[in-house]
Amino acid sequence: MKSKITLKELAKLLNVSVSTVSKALNDSPEISPKTAERVKELARLHNYRPNPVAVNLKKSRTGTIGVVIPNISNSFFARVLSGMEAEAQKYDQQVITYISNESLEREKQICDMLTSGFVDGVLIAVSEETQKKQEYDHLFSLVDYDIPVVVYDRINIDLPADKVGVDDENSFYDATNYFKSRGLKKIGLASAIHHVGIGKLRIKGYERALQDHEHYLAKSSKPVDLRRKIKSLITEKQVEALLCTDFESTIMATRIAYEEKVRIPQDLKIIGYISKEVAEFLTPSLSYIEQHPREVGERAVDLLHKRLEAGLEPDKFVEEIITTSLVHLESTRF
């Protein structure tokens, strides 16, 4: 049972003052090499670690950053968090996690907590409900309290904050163009999330690339309807390729293709928005849009760090867009 040793105790053991010990351990040039060595020696022996709470109080900071996540079961956000955690370690910041469960009410509670000084800065992806109701007062109050905020992923919101987003629109613009460039004419899109921001953007990218061609859309948040619509696209319209904006529509499309004996990729190419793990695992393996969630997390932490270190111009906010990649597996083989 080791008990934590303090600066004061260390000082007593060494017969020097607390200030000397503190300076020695912090490599202050004021201290003689000899004393410094003595101090460090004993500190090492006792495995001394400064009490972070005391250090933070002294430095008027918390040493933590608050991360607000709408839905942790979504593996995209889970990976973003992972990137944040790794990057925060580099800056010796601890990550405090808050989960809003896509609820505006919960998000308000969280922001209220955050304004009382638990964290040095906040990384947030706003909840769906918040987006829908466009109620941003609680976010502005963070800003009012001088707490730096970085908005990540769901950046379509008018807030004086730095932002890190994913290039949703271009991902499907490029994917659609890829199919066009390979000579495909009938390119369809399936979506179970056409009503939310990222869904809209992906669809927009598809439509922008396809403005001169015919569109083939299967959109519904109701599984039964979506299934019917996708089936129609595959069997009646006989689309040659299908872009799927989300996990549900992707899995459904592959399943329907299989049931209808439409071969992937021979008769139908598919690109989905699913995670690498699932994509590689399916039969055939599924080409997917890689969003680089870890990078989103890392960049968000970096931006916050720069902001905290005053490395960014005040009142001028940065917006970073992480470019997606199209990863080709079996389902897009020509």
Next chain:
Amino acid sequence: MKSKITLKELAKLLNVSVSTVSKALNDSPEISPKTAERVKELARLHNYRPNPVAVNLKKSRTGTIGVVIPNISNSFFARVLSGMEAEAQKYDQQVITYISNESLEREKQICDMLTSGFVDGVLIAVSEETQKKQEYDHLFSLVDYDIPVVVYDRINIDLPADKVGVDDENSFYDATNYFKSRGLKKIGLASAIHHVGIGKLRIKGYERALQDHEHYLAKSSKPVDLRRKIKSLITEKQVEALLCTDFESTIMATRIAYEEKVRIPQDLKIIGYISKEVAEFLTPSLSYIEQHPREVGERAVDLLHKRLEAGLEPDKFVEEIITTSLVHLESTRF
């Protein structure tokens, strides 16, 4: 731009001492109702919130709990975290998240950090590598530093700590018996995680229930091998039911059944260890073992809280097992 007001400033405005303000805000009986009201009034007006770092320093605590997660992309752990976060809020504790990525090295680093006083207690599921190498020194050092530890999920480890686990063995024992009770004779099991603790337990439950019957096992961590073995079980051995210990084997089994025109549930019943979201979404929907991850998280936080409040007997550790439920969807319809 509101700037945070301090006790001292509040005291000056009110012409009373800092102690009086502090006591008034903490509802000390020492303070006259009149003063208390005056103080609270002004505090409300300025939206005063005590600086948590200062309060924590004074109270010799951190106000945070550290959660170590092996793999946040695993939706089980994501949900556990969600439960922890919700429960921690109730106790006004902040959750600091650390992700070990199943790496012993990383886990050691994390534990090293944690011993220097960032948190009041630790909730940990040890990494796979740690389990395999059975190197637990870093965990013992947490205990040595008097940091209460609660081990969750992967509790098969000899550490003086409270534990919250899932009843992996019984889940498959019960599931197997369910099939037996319905008169099935050829009950198989597929696993891509037969080499790790939870996989072993699930298989053990299956074997215990089936001791007098023949076993039908398909185990491999290599997709190609696993696929071959599952296919053999389904087509050659013609098992009537299949228990799958993990996501990979579950998806693979349904796929193979479909390819081989083995109908689910008519010819083959399946129970898998997959999340509700995926289970309900598949065609047909898949019966699954619900592990109640949120509850695991909640109970872990509760235990830690009790331990911190000295509500648990010292040197006597609690082990809680969360009972799983078998959720019947279409794949087990008789």
Next chain:
DNA sequence: CTGAAAGCGCTTACAG
């Protein structure tokens, strides 16, 4: 080069 002092923002015995 070393140390006494002030202070980060609180809480809490203790004196009056």
Next chain:
DNA sequence: CTGAAAGCGCTTACAG
């Protein structure tokens, strides 16, 4: 009922 003082464990001007 109120306030001065000590202290949580540090850091950092400042004096010597």
